[in-house]
Amino acid sequence: MLATGTAAALLAPIVASAHSLEDVQEDLFEKEKYFQTKDEPAPDFALQEADGNPVRLQDLTEKVVVLHFLYAGCPDVCPLHAERIGDIQRLVNDTPMKDRVQFITITTDPERDTPEVLKPYGPIHGLDPTTNWMFLTSGPDRPEDTTRKLAEEFGHGFTVTDDGLQIHSVVTHIIDQKGQWVANFHGLGFEPTNLVLFINGLTNANVPHKEPEAPSLWSRMRSML
Incomplete structure (x- = not known):
């Protein structure tokens, strides 16, 4: 896991300032080889949490969605992916973006991933x-x-072995506030802070930023008194 306290401290002044999405993307193209841009509507879904509460993608508009697929019985890459997303969640939640981002894990093995399995997996x-x-x-x-099938709509392929293991790709998908699938971060080799900066670009994309107005002559005169 990351030393998230140190990383969050370094990120705070950067995230606090506005970075245009275009600037962030250009920077990522240069620095992050596992970054891929997308520009298409995200595959819709209507699923549910472990306790039965329904969740639809269309209910999450106005939030940036960080989504990935795994199954709880996976012995190798899935838990590592979950821990990477946990690192990113902590980084995001140490910034003002906390209420504007939703992290979603979707199981590809619902038969075995019962509520009793799903509930303790995150912690x-x-x-x-x-x-x-x-x-x-x-x-x-x-x-x-x-x-x-939903994972396949997001571009994943599957091979299921005789003992029930699933061989599939490892991708973190980013969906913007309008339900548009805007990026993938492939594998586990990407730098988590790069993903956080991309999220910051999305959360600032539709927020108007005004340059501070020059003080009036009257204000300048009063400040001299």
């Missing part, structure tokens, strides 16, 4: 379900392959 891997992270599944009323 074990450093994700905080009490703030802005949720672990979603298809629920009992939908086909078991619902979430796997």
Whole structure:
């Protein structure tokens, strides 16, 4: 895991200032080889949390969504991916962006990932379900392959071995406040602070920023008295 306290302290003055999305993207193209831009509507979904609460992508408008897929029985890369997202969640939540970002993990194995499995998974891997992270599944009323088909819509391929292991790609997807799929961060080799800076660019994209007005002659005269 990251030394998130130090990273957050370094990020704070950068995130506090406005960076245009275009500037952030140009910077990432130079510095982050695992970064990919997208520009298409995100595949819609209607899933549910472990306790049965429904969650639809369209309910999350006005928030930046950080989304990834895994299954709880994965013995290798999935827990590492979850811990990386946990690091990013802590970095984001140490900034004013906390209420403008939603982290979502979706299981590709809803048959085995029961509510009893889903509920403790986040805290074990450093994700905080009490703030802005949720672990979603298809629920009992939908086909078991619902979430796997959704992952395929996000570009993932699957190979299922005889012992039930799933071989799939590792990608963190970013969806903007309008439901537009705007970026992927591939694998686990990307720098988490780069993803946080990209989120910062998105959260500032639709916020008007005014240059401070020059003080009036009257104000300048009063300041001299």
